[in-house]
Amino acid sequence: MLTRVVRVGRRLWTAWDADRGGTVLLVLLAGVAIAVPALNQLAPASSALHLSTYSLSLIGKYLCYAMLALALDLVWGYGGILSLGHAAFFALGGYAMGMYLMRQIGSRGVYGDPILPDFMVFLNWQKLPWFWVGFNHFWFALLVIAALPALLALLFGWFAFRSRVTGVYFSIMTQALSYALMLAFFRNDMGFGGNNGFTDFKDILGFDLHEDGTRVMLVVVTAAALAASYLACRAIVGSRAGRLFRAIRDAESRARFLGYRVESYKLWVFVFSAVLAGIAGALYVPQVGIINPGEFAPINSIEAVIWVAVGGRGTLFGAAAGAVLVNYAKTYFTGALPELWLYALGALFVLVTLFLPRGLVGLGASRRRAVQAGAAAPVIWALGSHVGVSLGSKLK
Amino acid sequence: MLGTELQVERRRLLDRTERSGRRARPNGALWLPSLLLALVVFAPHALAQSRDEEFLAVLGELGDASFLDKEHIVERLSRSGHPSTRAVLTAFLEDRLYVRAKDRKIVIVKSMDDGVAPFDLVDPVSLQDAGSGARDEVTRIGTNNRLRKLLKTTVARFDLSSPDPAVKLAAVQEMLRDLDQASIALLGGRAGVETDAAVKEEIETGLALAALDGGDPRARLDAVATLARRLRPQVRNRLAGVLEKGADGNFVEPDEKVRQAAAAAVRRIDRSRALYAGVETLFFGLSVGSVLVLVAIGLAITFGVMGVINMAHGELMMLGAYTTYVVQLAMPRHIGLSILVAIPAAFLVAGLAGVIVERTIIRFLYGRPLETLLATFGVSLVLQQSVRSLFSANNRSVETPPWMSGTLQLNDALAITFNRLYIVIFTLIVFAILLVVLKRTRLGLDIRAVSQNRAMAQAMGIRTGWVDAMTFGLGSGIAGIAGVALSQFTNVGPNLGQAYIIDSFMVVVFGGVGNLWGTLVGGMSMGVVNQLLEPYAGAVLAKIFVLVALILFIQRWPRGLFPQTGRAAESQ
Amino acid sequence: MIRPPDLPSPGKILTLDDVTVSFDGFKALDGLTLSVDRGELRCIIGPNGAGKTTMMDVVTGKTRPDHGSAWFAEDVDLLALSEPEIAQAGIGRKFQKPTVFESLTVFENLELAIWGDKSFWKDLVARLTRAERRHIDDILDVTGLTTERAALAGTLSHGQKQWLEIGMLLMQEPELLLVDEPVAGMTPDETHRTAELLLSLAAEHSLIVVEHDMDFVRSIARRVTVLHEGRVLADGDMGRVQNDPLVVEVYLGA
Ligand SMILES: Nc1ncnc2c1ncn2[C@@H]1O[C@H](COP(=O)(O)OP(=O)(O)O)[C@@H](O)[C@H]1O
Numbered sequence A: 001m002l003t004r005v006v007r008v009g010r011r012l013w014t015a016w017d018a019d020r021g022g023t024v025l026l027v028l029l030a031g032v033a034i035a036v037p038a039l040n041q042l043a044p045a046s047s048a049l050h051l052s053t054y055s056l057s058l059i060g061k062y063l064c065y066a067m068l069a070l071a072l073d074l075v076w077g078y079g080g081i082l083s084l085g086h087a088a089f090f091a092l093g094g095y096a097m098g099m100y101l102m103r104q105i106g107s108r109g110v111y112g113d114p115i116l117p118d119f120m121v122f123l124n125w126q127k128l129p130w131f132w133v134g135f136n137h138f139w140f141a142l143l144v145i146a147a148l149p150a151l152l153a154l155l156f157g158w159f160a161f162r163s164r165v166t167g168v169y170f171s172i173m174t175q176a177l178s179y180a181l182m183l184a185f186f187r188n189d190m191g192f193g194g195n196n197g198f199t200d201f202k203d204i205l206g207f208d209l210h211e212d213g214t215r216v217m218l219v220v221v222t223a224a225a226l227a228a229s230y231l232a233c234r235a236i237v238g239s240r241a242g243r244l245f246r247a248i249r250d251a252e253s254r255a256r257f258l259g260y261r262v263e264s265y266k267l268w269v270f271v272f273s274a275v276l277a278g279i280a281g282a283l284y285v286p287q288v289g290i291i292n293p294g295e296f297a298p299i300n301s302i303e304a305v306i307w308v309a310v311g312g313r314g315t316l317f318g319a320a321a322g323a324v325l326v327n328y329a330k331t332y333f334t335g336a337l338p339e340l341w342l343y344a345l346g347a348l349f350v351l352v353t354l355f356l357p358r359g360l361v362g363l364g365a366s367r368r369r370a371v372q373a374g375a376a377a378p379v380i381w382a383l384g385s386h387v388g389v390s391l392g393s394k395l396k
Numbered sequence B: 001m002l003g004t005e006l007q008v009e010r011r012r013l014l015d016r017t018e019r020s021g022r023r024a025r026p027n028g029a030l031w032l033p034s035l036l037l038a039l040v041v042f043a044p045h046a047l048a049q050s051r052d053e054e055f056l057a058v059l060g061e062l063g064d065a066s067f068l069d070k071e072h073i074v075e076r077l078s079r080s081g082h083p084s085t086r087a088v089l090t091a092f093l094e095d096r097l098y099v100r101a102k103d104r105k106i107v108i109v110k111s112m113d114d115g116v117a118p119f120d121l122v123d124p125v126s127l128q129d130a131g132s133g134a135r136d137e138v139t140r141i142g143t144n145n146r147l148r149k150l151l152k153t154t155v156a157r158f159d160l161s162s163p164d165p166a167v168k169l170a171a172v173q174e175m176l177r178d179l180d181q182a183s184i185a186l187l188g189g190r191a192g193v194e195t196d197a198a199v200k201e202e203i204e205t206g207l208a209l210a211a212l213d214g215g216d217p218r219a220r221l222d223a224v225a226t227l228a229r230r231l232r233p234q235v236r237n238r239l240a241g242v243l244e245k246g247a248d249g250n251f252v253e254p255d256e257k258v259r260q261a262a263a264a265a266v267r268r269i270d271r272s273r274a275l276y277a278g279v280e281t282l283f284f285g286l287s288v289g290s291v292l293v294l295v296a297i298g299l300a301i302t303f304g305v306m307g308v309i310n311m312a313h314g315e316l317m318m319l320g321a322y323t324t325y326v327v328q329l330a331m332p333r334h335i336g337l338s339i340l341v342a343i344p345a346a347f348l349v350a351g352l353a354g355v356i357v358e359r360t361i362i363r364f365l366y367g368r369p370l371e372t373l374l375a376t377f378g379v380s381l382v383l384q385q386s387v388r389s390l391f392s393a394n395n396r397s398v399e400t401p402p403w404m405s406g407t408l409q410l411n412d413a414l415a416i417t418f419n420r421l422y423i424v425i426f427t428l429i430v431f432a433i434l435l436v437v438l439k440r441t442r443l444g445l446d447i448r449a450v451s452q453n454r455a456m457a458q459a460m461g462i463r464t465g466w467v468d469a470m471t472f473g474l475g476s477g478i479a480g481i482a483g484v485a486l487s488q489f490t491n492v493g494p495n496l497g498q499a500y501i502i503d504s505f506m507v508v509v510f511g512g513v514g515n516l517w518g519t520l521v522g523g524m525s526m527g528v529v530n531q532l533l534e535p536y537a538g539a540v541l542a543k544i545f546v547l548v549a550l551i552l553f554i555q556r557w558p559r560g561l562f563p564q565t566g567r568a569a570e571s572q
Numbered sequence C: 001m002i003r004p005p006d007l008p009s010p011g012k013i014l015t016l017d018d019v020t021v022s023f024d025g026f027k028a029l030d031g032l033t034l035s036v037d038r039g040e041l042r043c044i045i046g047p048n049g050a051g052k053t054t055m056m057d058v059v060t061g062k063t064r065p066d067h068g069s070a071w072f073a074e075d076v077d078l079l080a081l082s083e084p085e086i087a088q089a090g091i092g093r094k095f096q097k098p099t100v101f102e103s104l105t106v107f108e109n110l111e112l113a114i115w116g117d118k119s120f121w122k123d124l125v126a127r128l129t130r131a132e133r134r135h136i137d138d139i140l141d142v143t144g145l146t147t148e149r150a151a152l153a154g155t156l157s158h159g160q161k162q163w164l165e166i167g168m169l170l171m172q173e174p175e176l177l178l179v180d181e182p183v184a185g186m187t188p189d190e191t192h193r194t195a196e197l198l199l200s201l202a203a204e205h206s207l208i209v210v211e212h213d214m215d216f217v218r219s220i221a222r223r224v225t226v227l228h229e230g231r232v233l234a235d236g237d238m239g240r241v242q243n244d245p246l247v248v249e250v251y252l253g254a
């Protein structure tokens, strides 16, 4: 029994030691999953601790962005593949979810058509287009949420990686891709609501989206999804495939001459990353209550890049933290000093690239290294590990 | 969304130029009075006076004449030889001839509208302003169909004998719109004496159109032969009418030969029109392509030569466009000149901005293109917001100088708007200058040296820092110049740059990075393809097609149309 | 795969026949014909720009020749294979400029070089076996990088990177090793050890070594081929080549 406890404790310790940032992230997410329901549902509305509906949707939004950042960091931070098309994957996932939510409205729309969403009635459409069929089922929507970004990433990536489109070319192409998609979704006759996109959602799986209870659940689900994505990304990065993915960034030709078909490594990670982005988008839509073609805008992709850069590329938890931090700043600025936000964001881009190439995590790491370089640090370190080890052996 | 805006803007622009084109065409109604006015000033004074009196007297009779009387009066007036005759008759035709109740004097009303404000009056003899009159103080001199026909013919006859070919041409064209016996007779009389080729051709067209209705098959055949060489839709439709069957099931045209000739003529006209339509599409495409080349060519330098992904390129163009706006504010009386001043000004403003960005940010990032992408994107946000703070978020209106509006009507099937023509020429000039700078100057040599081997260039005493700043400044300055051109085509607002940045990159990548000729060919062909697709797919879809086609193209040929070869290219 | 019609004498590990590569009209290889026996250690020398690296590019699939043919072990048509396929077939290459995965540790570098079936899905769940670990340890030992096993490859010295790259080649267990300027940037001692290593390999493997350092070449060479302007200028044992007047003129100097 005791040895069992010790063994688990040891394993926990090694896990913590191997990935402190990630562990902090997971603990924080667990905290969110516990605190958010408590503060919203249990704290009385009058108390200072009460979490408002507005805060709920903000937290949900940040978590979705963190997931997008995670997805981007996986390909950029580890593989050096700067995708400026992740906003498109995010938006595609969001649209798939939006289609489900639109069908859920049923006859409660303004025009009261039991099948056709309002905008179709408005455009005088008689029949549901074929690509809307099936979206009345949640499972179908889930399938599409993952499959659509995956398919696009597979197609695009297959061509691009095979022809060795790399570096900035890849960035420019992905940017053009999401731009083209944006133009397409703006068109009314595409069947996705044109300019206005989808909004006025009523409920999801029968739960009223205007209820705090539903929103709390969404936040909890998002936190869980983020935690799961984190673990999945960490598993990939820690695998031999992940190491090769990093290796490709350093010396692609070396990897080739070792006998690796590097395209397929890039492709699968890219596809996985696109799926994550799509899921993030799907979770985002019910929480913010709208999806429109603006989500495809290239600037969204680039903004996501800066979240990752601020947090620290190549550190998964850093990317997630960066997304939350930058977006918190954005919420604050656009509320308090709207004119200053773009200046601040612009300055952030410049300063981070010039002075913080490894982001805030890098800053923390070099600070720690600096401390370690000091005389006291190794001693403390040694003492600490000694205590740890002896404690471990005593308990055994 | 940006693209859509762009297309809408392009549409609007087209409309604008077409409208102004029409405006710019000579207008007989206004033109002639001023000419005649000049004649009046120089005419012998005494003679003029007696003639004035006589004219006024005849005119005065209009006050209470019957329609038949009015016809006689019109004929007498037309023989009077008085310089104001045409203006008076035109006013009569346009229902602007009135009689004033209090003194029975005839007056011309300057313009007709539905308001209640008093009319501005013009004296029919001197054609000078004659104060104003309340609407109930004057009575219109009525016309009927017959009278209007007579007036039309009479005015046309006046114009036909004008010394100015443009006036004559306009008159004939006006007559062709609605041919009647009188005007056919008039044209017939004029055909023999007319010397101006264009007018003569127009008269022949009219006579041939009339002859198609004549009884003589030979004359009809000749008419068809004449008309076959015309391009106007009216002529084509008239010839097509010859081939139709009447209500009784028989051909309208009884003569088989004439019908065959007409069918051949219709085919010929259709072919020519299709050809010219193709030429027009090509030209439109080239002009759209010129805009693309212009916006991309600065990037071809910063990206192609220096390897910097300058996301602020669009905002440098925006600076150029705003410079144009400011220059126009500074010289509101010289809009025509303002553009010419704005070009160097925009080059300096954007170029300076570029140098500052290069010295403070980019120089620390050489060899790390993805980082330059992020940093310059930050710069673009700051520039956008500065412009918003300085000039507000609303679009500013930049005026088009008069010499840039108007249309060059090459023939009935092909018209070229001047602004499109100028943009093509302008782009080629900028391109040529750039080529010369890069190939023939010391700076160009240094730029190429640094881009090929930085370390070696440095070792040979080239101040690479200075060259970098100048290169980036050059690329940025050209972006500024592109901004001047864009200010003539699209809304000048803080988002101007964003609308073009993706296009610019696509042009450079498509053409082949590091190759100016590639940018030229790439931009032009993108413009033409876009224009070819537009009629079938619509503007937005055409754009999407072009983007997707480019994405596919790059997958197949990752280094563009004109790839750079060698190890330098591979290490990039 | 079809065997070449005029079958060369058996036991050839590599056969290049009339290989021509041109860049914008400039012929980097000009009808190069060359063959290497199984188990041979062949040195290739020649002035800068002679086409030595380009020859390796052709063999490893990086550059496709305009015409000519390249056969590996007499029955593998190299021109029909991609780079990874060629590597899998048993050709390993060390670049002129040391190329290792700088952000991975030395150990991880070697791990990725393990010979075997390589696919994303397998590598997602792959675990090092005990035998593989021992193999890596051996290679670390051979290349003298044992103490650096946990260091990031990017922090190694130039010579150590060369060694690491050679170590990766060994992990790959290729039949034919192409080694481009292995001792550039090495200390005399390291150079000496490299020579020993290459010599020890020559028994089981076939090697093609490109090198400028004539002392080094002399210390390992059995047979030397001199390339010049994309073709073979001279061929034979070291002594003969060294005294070839043409070689002296274009390469060795008087
Ligand atoms: N990708 C390339 N593009 C253009 N020229 C090349 C390329 N690769 C090699 N060359 C040229 O081919 C010639 C042979 O180069 P290389 O094989 O590297 O010579 P070596 O390795 O013998 O010094 C050189 O002149 C070099 O400039």
Ligand SMILES: [Mg+2]
Pocket (backbone or CB within 6 Å): C052, C053, C054, C096
């Ligand atoms: Mg070489």
